[in-house]
Amino acid sequence: AKEDGGNGYRFFTSEMNTLASDRLEMENGLRRALARGEFEVYYQPKLNLADGRIIGAEALLRWRHPQRGLVSPGEFIPILEETGLIEQVGSWVLQAVCQQIRLWQTTSALPPLVIAVNLSGRQLQRSNLATTIADILEETGVEPRFLELEVTESMLMHDPQCAVDVLMQIRNKGILHIDVDDFGTGYSSLSYLKQFPIDCLKLDKSFVDGLPLDEDDIAISQAVIAMAHSLRLTVIAEGVEREEQLAFLRDNGCDIIQGYIISPPVPAPAFAQLVLAHSQQ
Numbered sequence: 182a183k184e185d186g187g188n189g190y191r192f193f194t195s196e197m198n199t200l201a202s203d204r205l206e207m208e209n210g211l212r213r214a215l216a217r218g219e220f221e222v223y224y225q226p227k228l229n230l231a232d233g234r235i236i237g238a239e240a241l242l243r244w245r246h247p248q249r250g251l252v253s254p255g256e257f258i259p260i261l262e263e264t265g266l267i268e269q270v271g272s273w274v275l276q277a278v279c280q281q282i283r284l285w286q287t288t289s290a291l292p293p294l295v296i297a298v299n300l301s302g303r304q305l306q307r308s309n310l311a312t313t314i315a316d317i318l319e320e321t322g323v324e325p326r327f328l329e330l331e332v333t334e335s336m337l338m339h340d341p342q343c344a345v346d347v348l349m350q351i352r353n354k355g356i357l358h359i360d361v362d363d364f365g366t367g368y369s370s371l372s373y374l375k376q377f378p379i380d381c382l383k384l385d386k387s388f389v390d391g392l393p394l395d396e397d398d399i400a401i402s403q404a405v406i407a408m409a410h411s412l413r414l415t416v417i418a419e420g421v422e423r424e425e426q427l428a429f430l431r432d433n434g435c436d437i438i439q440g441y442i443i444s445p446p447v448p449a450p451a452f453a454q455l456v457l458a459h460s461q462q
């Protein structure tokens with residue numbers, strides 16, 4: 182080895198070791214996290230621009246690490262995907278969300294809400310996904326119309342025929358809401374997308390960021406909204422943070438918004454309070 186190869190090399194090696202052991206530690210932590218109850222679901226409201234009501238939420242996974250605190254999904258979802266743990270964890274999320282929907286329906290004064298769960302590519306490739314979802318809905322006593330699913334554009338394009346089949350099966354189980362997440366970041370035409378049984382496009386945050394001034398973002402948002410509507414799809418804008426963005430989206434016919442301007446993702450009780458406070462305004 183190059184033991185006298187200079188500081189650069191030594192630094193690089195020790196940094197690589199740290200990263201590798203970090204990663205291994207994280208992987209082991211994730212393997213135990215389900216059993217130890219360290220996963221939580223946060224909820225971020227979706228606001229209907231037509232009447233200003235909160236119509237539901239997106240469920241977002243959180244990992245409460247005993248030492249590190251709340252770990253962001255950007256850090257651990259890729260590891261769950263690579264190790265295949267995402268299948269188990271994904272089922273756990275579906276279960277946790279359906280239990281929560283049922284709890285709200287039976288014990289709270291909340292209006293009916295539709296809650297969206299993010300699916301991973303691996304889940305979508307499983308031929309039994311529709312059955313898994315239907316079983317969870319039945320066990321928890323939740324009607325399929327209250328569960329929404331989000332799949333990304335790139336997940337659909339990975340194996341389009343498989344995606345069509347699985348989504349059709351899911352739809353046949355009574356699921357009414359399937360969204361295409363991060364829309365505009367992949368490489369598919371809207372007309373091609375139309376072969377998928379979908380209802381809604383989520384305009385990616387990267388296009389919302391530049392509103393209402395960036396000319397490209399204006400053109401892209403307006404085009405997505407117009408084309409989506411001509412195909413009878415709903416449009417959700419994600420990552421809305423500022424008043425000017427909201428005003429632009431409202432003026433340009435966007436249907437639903439999500440973002441820090443309404444609320445960041447919050448634990449279930451805080452979300453319930455938010456909905457109640459909002460409906461009393």
Ligand code: C2E
Pocket residue numbers: 225240241242253254255258271274298299300301362363419420421422439440441442445446
């Ligand atoms: P995503 O599905 O695109 O979720 C939206 C992300 O944007 C969330 O990050 C949310 O907290 C964040 N966000 C929402 N509004 C704003 C805003 O106004 N400003 C900014 N800066 N950010 C905003 P989060 O919760 O860290 O999740 C990151 C990604 O992790 C998600 O992106 C999704 O791809 C994945 N993910 C989260 N939960 C799950 C899950 O249960 N299953 C799977 N398969 N993936 C998940």
Ligand code: CA
Pocket residue numbers: 239299331362
């Ligand atoms: Ca999403």
Ligand code: CA
Pocket residue numbers: 362363383385419
């Ligand atoms: Ca998204």
Ligand code: CA
Pocket residue numbers: 363385386387419
């Ligand atoms: Ca996004």
